[in-house]
Amino acid sequence: MSSFTVHPALPYGAGCADSSFGATYITFVNVLTSVINARLDREHQRRVQEARNGHQKDEEVDFVVVGGGSAGCVLAARLSQDPGVKVLLLERGGTEPVQARVPAYLGYVLRANVAEYLKSRPDPHSCNGTGCALTVPYVLGGGSSLNGMMFIRGSSVDFDQWAEVTGDEGWNSTNVLALYKRVEDNQDAAISMDEEYHSRAGPQPVGWMAYRHPSLQVLAEAMEAAGVPFRLDVNGESQLGHSFVQTSTKGGERWSTYRSYLQPALGRPNLRVETFAKAKRVVFEQRDKAAPRAVGVEYTDAAGQVRVARAKREVVLSAGAIHSPQLLLLSGIGQADQLQELNVTQLVELPVGEGLQDHPRPTGLEFACGPPLCVVDWVSRRRDLAQYRRARDGPLAEALGLQYSAFLRTELQPAPPNGTGPPAKQPDLQLLFPATLELDNGARCLDSEPWRWNRIQWAPAVLHPRSRGRVSLNASDPEGPPVVELGYFTDQDGHDLAVVVEGLKMGVAQQDRLAEHGLKLNKDPRLSPTCSQLEFGSDEHLRCVARTTTYTLWHWTSTCRMGREADPAAVVDPKLRVKGVQGLRVVDASVMPYVTSGNTNAPTIMVAERAATLILSDHGLPRGD
Numbered sequence: 001m002s003s004f005t006v007h008p009a010l011p012y013g014a015g016c017a018d019s020s021f022g023a024t025y026i027t028f029v030n031v032l033t034s035v036i037n038a039r040l041d042r043e044h045q046r047r048v049q050e051a052r053n054g055h056q057k058d059e060e061v062d063f064v065v066v067g068g069g070s071a072g073c074v075l076a077a078r079l080s081q082d083p084g085v086k087v088l089l090l091e092r093g094g095t096e097p098v099q100a101r102v103p104a105y106l107g108y109v110l111r112a113n114v115a116e117y118l119k120s121r122p123d124p125h126s127c128n129g130t131g132c133a134l135t136v137p138y139v140l141g142g143g144s145s146l147n148g149m150m151f152i153r154g155s156s157v158d159f160d161q162w163a164e165v166t167g168d169e170g171w172n173s174t175n176v177l178a179l180y181k182r183v184e185d186n187q188d189a190a191i192s193m194d195e196e197y198h199s200r201a202g203p204q205p206v207g208w209m210a211y212r213h214p215s216l217q218v219l220a221e222a223m224e225a226a227g228v229p230f231r232l233d234v235n236g237e238s239q240l241g242h243s244f245v246q247t248s249t250k251g252g253e254r255w256s257t258y259r260s261y262l263q264p265a266l267g268r269p270n271l272r273v274e275t276f277a278k279a280k281r282v283v284f285e286q287r288d289k290a291a292p293r294a295v296g297v298e299y300t301d302a303a304g305q306v307r308v309a310r311a312k313r314e315v316v317l318s319a320g321a322i323h324s325p326q327l328l329l330l331s332g333i334g335q336a337d338q339l340q341e342l343n344v345t346q347l348v349e350l351p352v353g354e355g356l357q358d359h360p361r362p363t364g365l366e367f368a369c370g371p372p373l374c375v376v377d378w379v380s381r382r383r384d385l386a387q388y389r390r391a392r393d394g395p396l397a398e399a400l401g402l403q404y405s406a407f408l409r410t411e412l413q414p415a416p417p418n419g420t421g422p423p424a425k426q427p428d429l430q431l432l433f434p435a436t437l438e439l440d441n442g443a444r445c446l447d448s449e450p451w452r453w454n455r456i457q458w459a460p461a462v463l464h465p466r467s468r469g470r471v472s473l474n475a476s477d478p479e480g481p482p483v484v485e486l487g488y489f490t491d492q493d494g495h496d497l498a499v500v501v502e503g504l505k506m507g508v509a510q511q512d513r514l515a516e517h518g519l520k521l522n523k524d525p526r527l528s529p530t531c532s533q534l535e536f537g538s539d540e541h542l543r544c545v546a547r548t549t550t551y552t553l554w555h556w557t558s559t560c561r562m563g564r565e566a567d568p569a570a571v572v573d574p575k576l577r578v579k580g581v582q583g584l585r586v587v588d589a590s591v592m593p594y595v596t597s598g599n600t601n602a603p604t605i606m607v608a609e610r611a612a613t614l615i616l617s618d619h620g621l622p623r624g625d
């Protein structure tokens, strides 16, 4: 029994153990997750001992960073570059397990105690009316240790919009490009030579996955035949087209921000990282009539003791777009009605938690593939393991098919005024092709299969949703998982659903071409049972598929939006300082005013890079790189 448990053991789908392949498969996954959990347990026990024996009095540092995820690892590393600056990073989970480095273990690692599973509030517009399952990172490295590794910067138009809404040219596409170049160590010789867009100078490796499943090539050829142009580099001048995208990998392994930024800094005497440390609230002091000042963080250590870490300079919340707003609310920053209901004394009135954006996508349209294109037996799997051990390539060096994608601009995206100016280049639709595995007896063991698969979903995601959701405190357990309302497909004019249906239609239209090359449209009614009475492929059927098989792309953002001082929707100013208080910033995906045109890990790292510069310069400290 695990002494550190984020979630109960996750069940397998019915019928999974009923075939010899399924039984071996389950054993493999169980052994892998047990090994990870045992390691996390040992780390937890060590922390408990340290907490009991170790620091007798509460600690004082220059900066306390809460949450060691994609953003938090960047910040802790950058802020501690000057040996004179003391930094404490608090992370509620344990350290990224080494198994997370193997791209194809992604779906199995997620079953270990590195993520918590929340369910969004049920809503008739999406997720079959029952709420969507959210995999929320709970580990040092955060999303960057568990994600699909696609490294997508977003469109230059996104950042020009950020600059416009914040009034801060530091967020415009030109300045953001410089930040991205500071982040990146591009592994491709040709791409890294394009110095206008790329660099080799940063800590974050960005490269091709070391293996491409042949079914992805079939998709690429179909896309080409349909007239969608191929794009070599989605992180250059434009994203539009279909592409094999670069990923946060090097040498066949994942490179999270834990590995690329934090690990090299761990030996610094001025940086302390405390895992299994869960922040409860920000501590404020108020003198005279001045705005309240954040002076520390109250947290529970591994031994369950409540401690206060004091910050001489600043507290930075990097707990992600679900938990940073929760911490602000627990600290009295939020809307009066919600705080009053929970007896939290209000310090500042701000729309904390409002405006959540994500990229919804359905799972209900898929293509089946069999041998020779897709082979899933154990003989091949054993060979894969040997190949990966030997050379860090082969099928274990990719994950879920998520290295192939298309960025498109539908008719639903308004054209630029009078057709003037440069060609519009902001996509509004992303096609992804997550892989799954169905056993001979029809059983599906996991939601997704990142290693060897025989099903590929055609998953269109709406990139610029007009619907917004929110995060709020759970009245019965305010410090427990917050309430997440995704708001998918709730926009008045039905725009978001229409974009997804456009994307699904493209998949249906491709069925003959794909079938010729071994990918057969799967019309099994069990994929979207609620829609089985409707004519397959009709608009009504596809709308039903979108609403009933909705899934998250894990890109929750914008719950502590940045904006101008006078913007009533803004929680932080363009320098990411929480409005109305002193000494407190939010630095993670929650500050994005709008979600970007693509996957959100790279933009979150970029935000953290700029934040580090802003913080250091506000305190007159050198940047040091």
Ligand SMILES: Cc1cc2nc3c(=O)[nH]c(=O)nc-3n(C[C@H](O)[C@H](O)[C@H](O)COP(=O)(O)OP(=O)(O)OC[C@H]3O[C@@H](n4cnc5c(N)ncnc54)[C@H](O)[C@@H]3O)c2cc1C
Binding pocket: 066, 067, 068, 069, 070, 071, 072, 090, 091, 092, 093, 135, 136, 137, 138, 139, 140, 141, 142, 143, 144, 146, 147, 148, 149, 150, 151, 152, 277, 278, 279, 280, 318, 319, 320, 321, 323, 324, 327, 402, 553, 554, 555, 556, 588, 589, 590, 599, 600, 601, 602, 604
């Ligand atoms: C399964 C999955 C797949 C994804 N795939 C991709 C992809 O392929 N490409 C891509 O670009 N993006 C992807 N994303 C999204 C991307 O990873 C996130 O946008 C990014 O990680 C967000 O970073 P963050 O710093 O805002 O939050 P996180 O990385 O989630 O970090 C938040 C951290 O804070 C910690 N924390 C929370 N509350 C507390 C507390 N009270 N006290 C202490 N610590 C706390 C958490 O444990 C976590 O480590 C994926 C995400 C997931 C979950």
